[in-house]
Amino acid sequence: MRFLEKKVETFQEYLRAHRDQIKLIILLVLAAGSVAMVIAACVLNFHRALGLLVISLVTAFFLVWDWMMERYGDRVWEELSPVRELLNRNWFWIRWAVCVLLLAALVSWLVVDTAKQGSRQLVSFAGLLVFIFLIGLFSKHPLRGSLRTLLWGIGLQFAFGLFILRTNVGLNAVQWLGQQVEIFLSYTNEGSKFVFGESYTDHLVAFKVLPILIFFSTVISILYCVGFMPWLIVKGGFLMQVTMGTSPTESMAAAGNIFLGQIEAPLLIHPYLSQLTRSEIHAVMTGGFASVSGSVMGAFISFGIEATHLLTASMMSAPASLAIAKIFWPETETPSITAASGIKLDKGESKNVLEAASYGASSAVVLVANIAANLIAFLALAAFLNAALSWLGGMFDYPQLSFSLICSYLFMPFSFLMGVSWEDSFIVGEMIGLKTFFNEFVAYERLSELIRNRKAGGPEYVDNVKQYISVHSETIATYALCGFANFASLGMTVGAMSAMVPERRTDISSCGPRALISGSVACFMTACIAGMLYIPDPPCQLFLDTWLNSTHVANSTQLVTCCTQLYNRIIGWYGGEISR
Numbered sequence: 001m002r003f004l005e006k007k008v009e010t011f012q013e014y015l016r017a018h019r020d021q022i023k024l025i026i027l028l029v030l031a032a033g034s035v036a037m038v039i040a041a042c043v044l045n046f047h048r049a050l051g052l053l054v055i056s057l058v059t060a061f062f063l064v065w066d067w068m069m070e071r072y073g074d075r076v077w078e079e080l081s082p083v084r085e086l087l088n089r090n091w092f093w094i095r096w097a098v099c100v101l102l103l104a105a106l107v108s109w110l111v112v113d114t115a116k117q118g119s120r121q122l123v124s125f126a127g128l129l130v131f132i133f134l135i136g137l138f139s140k141h142p143l144r145g146s147l148r149t150l151l152w153g154i155g156l157q158f159a160f161g162l163f164i165l166r167t168n169v170g171l172n173a174v175q176w177l178g179q180q181v182e183i184f185l186s187y188t189n190e191g192s193k194f195v196f197g198e199s200y201t202d203h204l205v206a207f208k209v210l211p212i213l214i215f216f217s218t219v220i221s222i223l224y225c226v227g228f229m230p231w232l233i234v235k236g237g238f239l240m241q242v243t244m245g246t247s248p249t250e251s252m253a254a255a256g257n258i259f260l261g262q263i264e265a266p267l268l269i270h271p272y273l274s275q276l277t278r279s280e281i282h283a284v285m286t287g288g289f290a291s292v293s294g295s296v297m298g299a300f301i302s303f304g305i306e307a308t309h310l311l312t313a314s315m316m317s318a319p320a321s322l323a324i325a326k327i328f329w330p331e332t333e334t335p336s337i338t339a340a341s342g343i344k345l346d347k348g349e350s351k352n353v354l355e356a357a358s359y360g361a362s363s364a365v366v367l368v369a370n371i372a373a374n375l376i377a378f379l380a381l382a383a384f385l386n387a388a389l390s391w392l393g394g395m396f397d398y399p400q401l402s403f404s405l406i407c408s409y410l411f412m413p414f415s416f417l418m419g420v421s422w423e424d425s426f427i428v429g430e431m432i433g434l435k436t437f438f439n440e441f442v443a444y445e446r447l448s449e450l451i452r453n454r455k456a457g458g459p460e461y462v463d464n465v466k467q468y469i470s471v472h473s474e475t476i477a478t479y480a481l482c483g484f485a486n487f488a489s490l491g492m493t494v495g496a497m498s499a500m501v502p503e504r505r506t507d508i509s510s511c512g513p514r515a516l517i518s519g520s521v522a523c524f525m526t527a528c529i530a531g532m533l534y535i536p537d538p539p540c541q542l543f544l545d546t547w548l549n550s551t552h553v554a555n556s557t558q559l560v561t562c563c564t565q566l567y568n569r570i571i572g573w574y575g576g577e578i579s580r
Contacts, residue, residue, distance in 0.1 A: 035056075127524075131528070148244065149244045153244055165312070165530070174311055181311070188214075192207050205372075209299045216364075220294055221356045221361075250284055254284075254322050256287075263496045264293065265288055289483055289485040291321070305448060306475070389401045406433070411433045417524075424469040428477045431477055432481065440483065447474065476534075479527035490516050
């Protein structure tokens with residue numbers, strides 16, 4: 001036994017001494033196996049393996065890029081120093097030349113595109129300018145905002161939207177991604193069916209929607225543990241940092257909000273929170289209000305909201321939140337965390353994947369309980385307010401008075417400025433009010449009801465009440481509602497961040513209300529750009545689809561049904577334009 005024990009100890013010492021070489025050999029074997037697997041899949045069926053090939057190439061590119069930058073990044077930066085000095089000497093003229101060229105290109109594009117699509121895009125563009133003007137007018141320090149941050153923020157928004165909504169490559173890529181997300185989320189049904197039984201769909205929100213939060217939170221926790229999520233957030237934060245000129249902390253927090261919630265994103269930069277300026281705190285909070293977390297997004301997708309638009313809205317709102325935040329509360333202090341000092345994100349406290357999965361599932365229980373309680377409380381409160389206001393309005397022969405009606409008139413100007421048609425702007429304004437005063441779940445539940453009514457093909461009006469809105473208005477509403485900007489989230493964010501850094505409680509509390517407004521306006525800006533870029537399928541395409549389907553009908557009755565569906569689809573999509 002002693003002899004065997006010495007042999008084992010010798011073997012362990014050998015493994016420790018050659019740990020790096022063994023790790024390299026294992027990685028090379030895994031890489032070779034992955035390459036062989038991809039090649040074999042492409043040989044068997046290239047079309048079927050196209051997705052695997054693209055994912056493999058993108059992963060290999062970024063792995064090689066990270067290795068090259070870690071090894072030769074400093075040398076490349078030194079070699080580029082003459083170019084950087086030249087740019088710094090002429091930066092003033094270069095900056096204004098680029099701004100003038102971009103503005104001329106945007107105006108030219110609007111003129112040409114508006115001539116093809118109609119004047120509603122001009123309304124969305126005017127709304128974008130109005131929102132920026134109002135933010136600048138009521139800024140904490142007017143005329144001290146960063147023009148570079150604003151222009152680059154809008155530019156990144158527009159570039160994301162243009163690539164996704166106006167190019168076949170971008171649209172197909174995001175649609176494919178959205179389909180994969182929907183398929184991925186459908187696996188939650190297996191757990192729900194096992195726990196709640198076959199009839200779990202009878203209780204849609206409790207047993208089908210909310211379990212998605214637990215599943216998605218588990219996946220996010222695993223990705224965070226293996227290091228993929230910090231790596232992705234660093235890449236997104238670096239892009240905004242170098243283009244918009246924002247600090248590393250606020251850039252990383254804004255990138256984190258694409259995937260995480262308004263509480264989890266500040267945890268990414270928890271060690272640096274005490275050193276942030278008030279403008280940086282305001283920017284971090286704004287990013288949380290201007291987007292939704294990945295788990296909550298999964299719940300909205302289960303409502304029937306278009307996954308493509310939710311994913312696009314999350315990406316577009318990140319630069320928008322920084323652009324608006326740095327205008328509404330410009331930087332007047334000197335940030336202590338700069339690009340030179342750097343910022344690092346850890347992989348969390350979980351030691352392995354199983355612990356991360358367990359932690360993600362258990363931590364989501366609190367979120368699910370809070371959402372369920374808030375839905376019960378806020379929907380009951382909304383019903384009570386509607387009944388009380390109806391009773392009060394009845395005293396003056398106006399029983400239709402309700403909280404929803406007040407919201408529709410209060411927020412209707414904002415929805416119209418985003419590009420929503422006049423007849424739909426009151427309904428979209430109502431949803432914005434529900435989201436602001438209650439929460440985004442209530443608003444998206446209302447939007448999903450409108451989507452279901454449109455797809456059902458029923459009458460547009462029942463008892464003078466509009467039953468659905470156009471697809472264009474639905475799309476703008478999806479972007480405008482995609483954020484945590486409501487008063488309940490304000491209390492949660494202020495309380496959570498104050499607990500992280502109690503010594504900054506006063507600064508956090510003072511930044512909260514302004515951050516809430518900034519987050520709402522960032523969502524409105526994203527909706528404006530979506531209104532400028534999004535074009536529903538033309539009626540001729542709808543006719544073609546329906547006609548192709550009608551070639552397989554067996555009798556005239558089915559043909560009449562098919563044509564009736566076509567009529568309902570066109571009225572549902574373009575009812576406002578036809579009525580005018």
